[in-house]
Amino acid sequence: MIQLFRVSKEYGRYRHALMDVTCTIERGEFVFLTGPSGAGKSTFLKLLFRDEPPTSGQILVNGRNIGVLPASQVPYFRRTVGVVFQDFKLIRRKTVFENIAFVQNVLGLPRSEQKRRAYQVLKRVGLHHQMNAFPNELSGGEQQRVAIARAIVNEPTLLLADEPTGNLDPVLSEEIMRLFAEINIRGTTVLVATHDFELIRRMGKRVLSLERGRIRETPLRLDAGPAAVREAPFLPLG
Amino acid sequence: MALKSRYVFGEAWSIARSGARETLLAIGLIALSLYVPALFALVSKNLGRLSAGGESPAAVITLDPGADRWGLARKAAVDPRVREVRIVSSEAALARFRLAYPDLGAALTNLNETPFPPTIEIRLRRSAARGAGPAIASAAREWPGVESAEAEEDFGSRFADAIRIVRGAGLLLGGVLALAAILSVASAIRLALDLHRDEIEIMRLMGATEMAVRAPFWLHAAAEGLAGGALALALLYGTYRLGLTLLARSPHPVLAVFWVSFLGWREVVLLPLLGCAAGFLGSVISLTRNR
Numbered sequence: 001m002i003q004l005f006r007v008s009k010e011y012g013r014y015r016h017a018l019m020d021v022t023c024t025i026e027r028g029e030f031v032f033l034t035g036p037s038g039a040g041k042s043t044f045l046k047l048l049f050r051d052e053p054p055t056s057g058q059i060l061v062n063g064r065n066i067g068v069l070p071a072s073q074v075p076y077f078r079r080t081v082g083v084v085f086q087d088f089k090l091i092r093r094k095t096v097f098e099n100i101a102f103v104q105n106v107l108g109l110p111r112s113e114q115k116r117r118a119y120q121v122l123k124r125v126g127l128h129h130q131m132n133a134f135p136n137e138l139s140g141g142e143q144q145r146v147a148i149a150r151a152i153v154n155e156p157t158l159l160l161a162d163e164p165t166g167n168l169d170p171v172l173s174e175e176i177m178r179l180f181a182e183i184n185i186r187g188t189t190v191l192v193a194t195h196d197f198e199l200i201r202r203m204g205k206r207v208l209s210l211e212r213g214r215i216r217e218t219p220l221r222l223d224a225g226p227a228a229v230r231e232a233p234f235l236p237l238g
Numbered sequence: 239m240a241l242k243s244r245y246v247f248g249e250a251w252s253i254a255r256s257g258a259r260e261t262l263l264a265i266g267l268i269a270l271s272l273y274v275p276a277l278f279a280l281v282s283k284n285l286g287r288l289s290a291g292g293e294s295p296a297a298v299i300t301l302d303p304g305a306d307r308w309g310l311a312r313k314a315a316v317d318p319r320v321r322e323v324r325i326v327s328s329e330a331a332l333a334r335f336r337l338a339y340p341d342l343g344a345a346l347t348n349l350n351e352t353p354f355p356p357t358i359e360i361r362l363r364r365s366a367a368r369g370a371g372p373a374i375a376s377a378a379r380e381w382p383g384v385e386s387a388e389a390e391e392d393f394g395s396r397f398a399d400a401i402r403i404v405r406g407a408g409l410l411l412g413g414v415l416a417l418a419a420i421l422s423v424a425s426a427i428r429l430a431l432d433l434h435r436d437e438i439e440i441m442r443l444m445g446a447t448e449m450a451v452r453a454p455f456w457l458h459a460a461a462e463g464l465a466g467g468a469l470a471l472a473l474l475y476g477t478y479r480l481g482l483t484l485l486a487r488s489p490h491p492v493l494a495v496f497w498v499s500f501l502g503w504r505e506v507v508l509l510p511l512l513g514c515a516a517g518f519l520g521s522v523i524s525l526t527r528n529r
Contacts, residue, residue, distance in 0.1 A: 049443075051443065072447075075442070075445045075446060075447045075448075075450075076445070076447075077445075078443065078444070078445035079445035083443065089439075089440045089443065090440075091437045091440055091441070092256075092437070093252060093253070093255075093256030093257075093437070094252070098252075102441070102444055102446070103444055103445050103446065105245055105248075106241070106245055106446050106447070106450045108241075108242035108244075108245065150444070
């Protein structure tokens with residue numbers, strides 16, 4: 001599904017966001033990406049949905065080397081990947097329905113079909129009664145659920161989430177994680193970047209740790225106990 | 239893949255509606271930017287009309303109503319310095335006035351008698367010596383049936399020169415103002431688009447092609463420019479009508495000459511199109527920088 005081979009990303013000559021990263025994420029996996037602030041989590045995700053190209057190395061997503069993807073092909077690639085952001089990134093002038101159906105609207109799908117799909121995904125996140133609301137009329141948790149609905153409306157094979165619970169309280173965070181787990185059960189590969197170790201521990205999934213741009217895979221899943229959670233980002237490769 | 243027009247128009251309308259105040263502000267700025275050079279074009283056009291009357295006569299002989307026009311004209315034509323003699327009847331003078339001053343000419347419609355006496359216009363050969371015009375006018379004053387005779391040789395050439403200079407300066411200044419207007423329109427559009435920078439980024443992240451991101455903004459900006467140009471035109475026409483009304487109430491010898499006819503249909507069409515093009519250009523520049 002996702003393969004990174006010796007991937008590096010530099011901003012200027014002296015800022016190395018990612019260094020020589022090599023890892024694989026299998027189809028249908030649920031993986032957490034963790035690490036302290038500035039470790040390179042967001043950069044890692046940006047490379048995966050081609051918000052930025054790598055400085056060196058190869059990134060294969062569904063068998064395509066997206067590092068060398070021509071700019072004209074990037075929008076089409078992005079439609080196959082669902083992305084959820086910490087700040088939701090909803091378009092304020094659009095309703096919930098319009099935000100979710102944006103790409104389908106660009107593609108010229110009939111409005112009835114757009115509505116049917118939007119209703120389906122909103123029902124999955126429990127917001128089907130808010131189709132015509134504007135983002136500023138919703139709570140933070142609801143906005144994030146709309147963002148998740150938008151991310152999965154095109155039935156992507158890969159869902160990326162960058163600190164999706166960063167602006168939410170623990171109860172809402174749990175709810176969002178449950179949604180991700182449900183999406184994963186249906187076959188979508190899910191990669192969530194977070195530094196909420198408590199959440200990671202409770203979910204009991206595979207964890208990739210980033211520290212100063214280098215990846216360190218934890219030898220065990222972080223479901224052993226709180227102590228292991230605290231140590232996880234600093235564990236060396238086994 | 240070609241974009242659906244429903245998407246482009248729908249998005250453009252949504253952009254305009256979401257920032258109604260900014261849209262109105264941009265239209266107002268565009269209208270003001272285009273109004274100033276358009277006003278200049280209006281004055282310049284009227285000046286041009288004054289200088290475009292062709293070669294002015296060296297002498298004009300005003301006749302009594304019952305004078306023998308043809309006899310006097312033939313008498314004038316005998317002079318070897320004279321190239322052309324033209325008889326201008328009262329009716330022809332009135333028609334000429336109406337052609338030159340279409341709006342003021344209508345005011346003379348209800349008169350029983352024509353207000354212009356018949357005249358003879360004399361134009362000289364290039365070889366004629368300086369002062370020939372006044373000499374001919376002086377001689378003509380002695381002829382029977384002549385009410386008056388004036389030499390316009392020097393005044394005519396000086397007036398034509400002055401008009402040419404003023405019009406040249408006007409065109410130059412008008413060109414500078416038009417360029418400034420286009421840049422102002424582009425700036426107004428750029429400012430408006432800056433408000434949508436975040437959503438442009440989101441649209442790109444969601445997988446919208448560059449065309450899908452830009453086309454609605456191009457359309458929105460072009461429509462703003464078109465509306466601004468139309469508003470500038472309306473303001474200009476309002477100013478023109480107001481000027482005419484004020485001049486009718488208290489006629490002014492100079493302003494009445496410069497404020498006679500409105501822009502032609504070409505200029506009328508050009509103004510909104512100029513706004514539309516400037517709006518489109520502004521959005522293209524802005525979105526290219528936004529990439």
